Amino acid sequence: MAKSSGENGPRAPEAAGSLSGTRESLAQGPDAAAADELSSLGSDSEANGFAERRIDKFGFIVGSQSAEGAPCPLLHRLEEVPLEVLRQRESKWLDMLNNWDKWMAKKHKKIRLRCQKGIPPSLRGRAWQYLSGGKVKLQQNPGKFDELDMSPGDPKWLDVIERDLHRQFPFHEMFVSRGGHGQQDLFRVLKAYTLYRPEEGYCQAQAPIAAVLLMHMPAEQAFWCLVQICEKYLPGYYSEKLEAIQLDGEILFSLLQKVSPVAHKHLSRQKIDPLLYMTEWFMCAFARTLPWSSVLRVWDMFFCEGVKIIFRVGLVLLKHALGSPEKLKACQGQYETIERLRSLSPKIMQEAFLVQEIVELPVTERQIEREHLIQLRRWQETRGELQCRSPPRLHGAKAILDAEPGPRPSLQPSPSIRLPPDVPLPGSKAKSKPPKETQKEQRKRTKASGQPDKPPAPNQAAAGDARPPEDIPPKDLAPQQPAPQDSAPQDSAHHRSQESLASQESEDTYL
Numbered sequence: 001m002a003k004s005s006g007e008n009g010p011r012a013p014e015a016a017g018s019l020s021g022t023r024e025s026l027a028q029g030p031d032a033a034a035a036d037e038l039s040s041l042g043s044d045s046e047a048n049g050f051a052e053r054r055i056d057k058f059g060f061i062v063g064s065q066s067a068e069g070a071p072c073p074l075l076h077r078l079e080e081v082p083l084e085v086l087r088q089r090e091s092k093w094l095d096m097l098n099n100w101d102k103w104m105a106k107k108h109k110k111i112r113l114r115c116q117k118g119i120p121p122s123l124r125g126r127a128w129q130y131l132s133g134g135k136v137k138l139q140q141n142p143g144k145f146d147e148l149d150m151s152p153g154d155p156k157w158l159d160v161i162e163r164d165l166h167r168q169f170p171f172h173e174m175f176v177s178r179g180g181h182g183q184q185d186l187f188r189v190l191k192a193y194t195l196y197r198p199e200e201g202y203c204q205a206q207a208p209i210a211a212v213l214l215m216h217m218p219a220e221q222a223f224w225c226l227v228q229i230c231e232k233y234l235p236g237y238y239s240e241k242l243e244a245i246q247l248d249g250e251i252l253f254s255l256l257q258k259v260s261p262v263a264h265k266h267l268s269r270q271k272i273d274p275l276l277y278m279t280e281w282f283m284c285a286f287a288r289t290l291p292w293s294s295v296l297r298v299w300d301m302f303f304c305e306g307v308k309i310i311f312r313v314g315l316v317l318l319k320h321a322l323g324s325p326e327k328l329k330a331c332q333g334q335y336e337t338i339e340r341l342r343s344l345s346p347k348i349m350q351e352a353f354l355v356q357e358i359v360e361l362p363v364t365e366r367q368i369e370r371e372h373l374i375q376l377r378r379w380q381e382t383r384g385e386l387q388c389r390s391p392p393r394l395h396g397a398k399a400i401l402d403a404e405p406g407p408r409p410s411l412q413p414s415p416s417i418r419l420p421p422d423v424p425l426p427g428s429k430a431k432s433k434p435p436k437e438t439q440k441e442q443r444k445r446t447k448a449s450g451q452p453d454k455p456p457a458p459n460q461a462a463a464g465d466a467r468p469p470e471d472i473p474p475k476d477l478a479p480q481q482p483a484p485q486d487s488a489p490q491d492s493a494h495h496r497s498q499e500s501l502a503s504q505e506s507e508d509t510y511l
Contacts, residue, residue: 001496042177058292059215081118090120100130102375108398115304116359125216130395131303132227133232136404145220148192157202161187164204168211175211185219185294192223197230203238205283206230211502212287212299229285232400236390237283243386245282248307249274250375252282252314255363259315263322277341281314289344293351301358308365309358316357317341320348328448341461365395427431 053061055304081089096103096111103111111131119127129135138145165183169175174182189210207227213222230237237246253274257264267274280288285302287295290313302309321340322328331337347353379386394400 006163022058037094055173059173060169060292061173061231065428086120089114089117093120093123097123097126097130104398104401111173111397116355117301119300121296124296124300126266127223128213128299128303129215129221129225132225132228133213133397133400133404134221134228137224137227138221141224143508145192145223148195148223149188149219151195152510153191154194154198154201160189161190161194161202161207161277164207168207172215174212174215180216182211185214188219189214189223189226193226193230196227200230200239203283205280206238208284208287212285212295228400231391232394233281233302234285235393236388239388239474241387241392243388244390245279247375247379248282248311249278250378251368251371252278252311254371254375255311255367256315259361259363260319260323262324262328264319266322266328266331266337267318270337272334272337276338278314281317282310285310288315290349291346291351294349297351297355298358304397306365306399307393308363308368308395311368312358312361312363315361315363317348320357321345332480368394368395388399 025308053063056062092114096114097224115127115131129138165175165186166178168186172182174180175186177183186207190202190207193206194200195209206226211220212227213225216222217225253264256267288299290298298309318341322331322337322343327340329442333338376386394403
């Protein structure tokens with residue numbers, strides 16, 4: 001995928017909200033189908049002439065066809081998770097997100113297993129921010145995105161970005177309307193990145209990456225996740241010479257020899273360069289290739305484990321598309337082989353099958369890095385030094401966290417629904433937490449009197465005490481006079497804040 005450049009030369013920059021190049025209307029797709037998957041109508045779809053169209057659970061217009069005639073990326077139903085299982089997973093993920101640093105430090109393997117099972121849809125956007133380190137980047141750079149958003153930007157890149165907006169998931173309710181809120185946010189994120197990394201500018205493959213992020217989070221959070229993908233997960237992929245993607249193409253082809261010798265031999269005999277089939281796969285992280293439910297599962301694992309997931313997906317697709325003599329009978333030439341890889345069998349892209357194959361494929365970070373050194377040495381021998389010096393690639397959330405320089409404040413959840421501290425959640429059994437001074441004074445009185453410790457009264461319950469009796473209303477457990485803020489230890493205040501945020505997030509999730 002070549003680097004984008006202006007075709008008609010630079011022009012005067014326009015306001016950030018102006019998308020003059022995206023005003024033409026989309027043609028209506030065919031009649032809607034699959035009525036059992038219907039859920040809602042999108043405002044942008046109504047504004048663009050799709051008022052009679054139905055929207056599925058992912059936000060795509062049901063029954064739509066892309067400009068090339070292929071169905072929108074929902075070739076299969078989502079592997080339905082029982083509601084009770086989904087609620088249990090949401091509860092576990094809420095606990096992890098509310099104590100993220102502790103889980104990353106001591107239970108990273110558990111996080112990886114839960115990412116392989118799939119992140120609950122209600123928490124996917126928040127989990128991607130935590131896994132990628134985008135949440136940390138946002139905290140470290142307050143106001144930076146707003147500053148970039150208000151800047152005019154380079155006219156050369158603005159022109160190219162505007163021309164690409166309508167191509168990004170045109171049958172998703174966020175992006176179906178020309179100049180709608182989804183396209184405006186996509187423009188803002190991509191323009192901000194060209195200002196944040198002017199030496200890289202804009203590459204067309206960044207647009208679908210940013211669009212997928214915007215489907216799950218606001219523009220500012222999507223921007224910082226895009227920065228992490230471009231700098232930590234896939235460094236050099238979007239640079240001008242695309243050297244990193246060429247190197248990874250050679251790495252993929254070399255790994256294929258071990259995974260599927262039949263497919264490797266066939267591609268070698270046909271002299272098909274890896275760039276002909278893997279460029280869009282890797283640069284777009286399969287967002288344009290797989291059914292949407294499979295895309296989301298792949299991205300869940302990708303944010304946790306890094307680029308090895310992208311390699312594994314590519315190897316699985318090559319193995320099952322070209323890995324047997326029977327499958328090669330219809331691929332006698334280059335054209336037939338490339339067409340086979342461009343129109344993959346729905347069976348091998350199906351969510352449950354693909355995820356299982358990815359998890360079981362024995363390709364590790366060490367193998368990828370060893371092969372990277374081999375291919376880099378060959379590159380230097382034949383082509384000289386790399387012109388683009390990219391930062392080292394980090395393999396997943398744990399490596400990104402460990403590489404974070406110096407101490408940083410612990411991550412704090414940011415729920416969208418905030419309740420007053422004295423209002424209990426519906427159906428919840430609130431536990432109050434008086435200041436620790438009360439607990440210390442009680443211990444002193446107990447020691448002075450020489451009497452054994454007794455359970456505190458309900459209105460003196462402290463953090464860590466047993467659950468109060470159910471017949472006592474939660475409001476009666478709260479202390480009558482909270483201690484002044486400057487007299488309470490900081491760790492006690494932090495603990496109370498964590499529980500309040502956890503309760504608020506639970507309400508946010510289950511509403």
